[in-house]
Amino acid sequence: MASMAITRHELSRRREQLQDLQRYLAVLEADHDGSRAKLLGFRQRYLEALGPLMRELDEIDAQLHQATALLSEALKRQGVDAPVSASQRAKPWPDVPALPDATPLPPEPTGPLTDLPPPSLKTLYRRAAMRFHPDLAPSGPEREVCEQRMMIVNEAYASSDRHRLESLLLAAGELPEKVIGGPADAVRAWLGLCEHLVQGRIRIVRAQTAVLQNLQMHQLRVAIERAEAGGMKPLDIMATRLRTQIAERRQELYIGERVGSDASLAADFLRKRYQRLTGLGLQ
Template structure:
């Protein structure tokens, strides 16, 4: 069955649509990469300013948990009950992955102009006549073959038998595009596949960008940069709070390591630590 022709106008329109999709995708990818770069830069600045203090605080919490466990076991051996708070979990920043590599679009089908429609029956007849007319053949056996073929051509044209004319021309070596038209179906399939691939990539980029914007670190970056624009120094304030917490934990650790000989003080220490970590009171 002959391929449905694709007009030059339709081909141009579909290519423009594909290019519009690709331009839109390029904008989305640039926006994503910009947002990711800002987030990575902020994370680096945040960790440089606060990372050492956070690590020091985490180490103190670990030492406090060891001291707490020792007090808990000591009270347990004495038959006394006291709460054993769980070790607070340090929050780790999630990885900020880059976009996956895009799958390259397949090459456009090559060949002659794809907007060549299948030729008319009359055009096929003329082409067949130019190939098989006896007057164009040398005398002898070859001329006789052309006479027989021309009879078939005339009969096919008289009966509107396009298939026979196509078969004769193709068997004689005529270009398929000149007989049945350009490879329109292949071009349509290529355009459809490219559009599908670009639209799929757009969905991936949009989902990844939405994930970036949903991260707590993104919200923190926005808040800190907004405060800095207003003349504040939020990272310095956060660093001061961390130093205050470190001083409190050191004092707490000092107490926790020295109350083991007094069951009442040890139990009070565990209750206070439980209350601080959970925010819950004990009856």
């Protein structure tokens, strides 16, 4: 394979491009981490303000569902069919995971810019097999790790994924010159590998940021903070609504526990409750 020493101008230009990518990545990561911190802070504030009321409402709803289920069963024994809606359970708050750890960039090759072509894909595969083949590892956890890595090696070789084989070998301590050639071609290949890793990280950060911004909790935070900036107190309004719902449910529970002796009243109570919960009318 023919090889040319990388020129100082090309080396400087590629390094600047890599640094630009890294700066852009740092901005994306900072934006993600800032949004995540705001979201976690909002969740804490939201739960402190409304959590006790939401739990109280859930407990009353559970009691009410149990009472109406018993009422419906009693009516069925009397030949009266009355609908009962499914129990309404509060949805758990979604996780807001942090960004996964980034793969560290390999060290830059050193030495004079002499010509040494990078090894072939097959040579890389052989070197990876010598390092990770499970038959060469002692039994136990270390062998299991080697089996998993060897599966990755085989997949990378089958798909001609040179970058993946290089990353595995460099992470395992293989000399850069033996993995990406060099030092002349090693520097060029090192820059390409670093660009590949940084661009992959950018895709991960963008994807996770999009997931975070699509969370209902994020949209709720934006709406509440916008209302607060306009002088409103949305959390106080929501707390008032929850207290109203709690009072209504308690009244409903009180009625439900006392209409059992009258089949007509009990059936009418269950139908109205079903209609309120589902929004569906009954014939």
